[in-house]
Amino acid sequence: MQVYQKSLWKETFTSFSKFGEIIKGECFDRNLNVLIVGCSDGKYVFPFLEQGHQVTAIDNDPVSLYGGEMKFKTDIIKIDGLVKNLILEGYAESACTVIQCDLMDFEYTNQYDVVLTSCSWHYSKNFKYPIKQIINKIKNFVCRDGLFFADYMMPIKEKHFVLEHYIPPNKLRNFFGQQWKIILDLDLGVIEEEPHIGKEEWHTHHYGAFASKKIF
Ligand SMILES: C[S@@+](CC[C@H](N)C(=O)[O-])C[C@H]1O[C@@H](n2cnc3c(N)ncnc32)[C@H](O)[C@@H]1O
Structure with a gap:
């Protein structure tokens, strides 16, 4: 599955291809109910729609x-947004x-x-919310035998190390108890990224990727 190429965020790093392989392995050809949390203009919405899955964004x-x-930078960029993108790509409201x-x-x-x-x-x-509360909230959206996926930021700058919302390597798994099987827990290291919305210069991020299955 390829991310939506018209998204504002199409160039930012993601482990989506790894997530896609896991979904293929775990869910075979089933139609899925998919929830994208922080969907923006649809980077991950369209690849699921293309495969015939039902998406909530x-x-x-x-x-x-x-x-x-x-x-x-010095420009004002016009954004179509997810709802217009859905119409432009020919998807029914349903x-x-x-x-x-x-x-x-x-x-x-x-x-x-x-x-x-x-x-x-x-x-x-x-x-304003402890990270544990955020992750627990997202975990509760997952059904039994369902899959949780996250790309996330690990700390890289001094200010990140005092914020629990930048989760250090090997820590995210601690939020997932026996109900969950960890499938992927990667420290992808520091990645240099070109300017994008919200970051006007070349910059670095420290990315993590995580996948887990709710087994009961
Ligand atoms: C870095 S952007 C990436 C967007 C999307 N993941 C992508 O790559 O296309 C993260 C998105 O998460 C959304 N977001 C962050 N916190 C949120 C929250 N508490 N509730 C809903 N959306 C949130 C932001 O508004 C933003 O659109």
């Missing part, structure tokens, strides 16, 4: 969902449920076969 940033403008809300306020009636979040929890808007 949540983000609390209205511009990423409904379009508008963002500042990048294919993807788009919800503008904070993940901590997301009241769900379903649990999901696949829950994926990519580089969301280090956003400052999340610092």
Whole structure:
């Protein structure tokens, strides 16, 4: 599965291809109920829709969902947003449920076969919640035999080491008890990235990738 090539975030690092292999191995050809937490304009929404899966996408940033403008360097960039992207790509409204809300306020009636979040929890808007509470909330979205995937930021700068939302290597697994089988727990090291929205210069990130299955 390839990330959506029109996303604002298409160039940022992800372990999505590894996640895709795990999904193929664990879920065979089933149709899946997928939840993308921090979906932005659809980087991970479209690859699941292309495979015929049902997607619920949540983000609390209205511009990423409904379009508008963002500042990048000296330019103002026009953003179509997820909802318009879905129309442009020809998807029926029923294919993807788009919800503008904070993940901590997301009241769900379903649990999901696949829950994926990519580089969301280090956003400052999340610092008011302990990281354990955020991860527990996301874990609860996963159904039995379902899969949890996260790309996340590990600490790299001094300021990150005092923030628990940048999780050091080998620590994320401690949030997952016996109910969970850890499938992937990677420290991907420091990766240099070109400028993108929110980061106007070449910069470095320390990425982690994690996958776990809820076994009972
Ligand atoms: C780095 S962006 C990446 C977007 C997406 N993962 C991608 O790669 O296309 C992270 C997204 O997570 C969203 N996000 C962060 N914290 C959130 C929260 N508490 N509730 C909902 N969305 C959140 C942000 O608004 C942002 O759109």
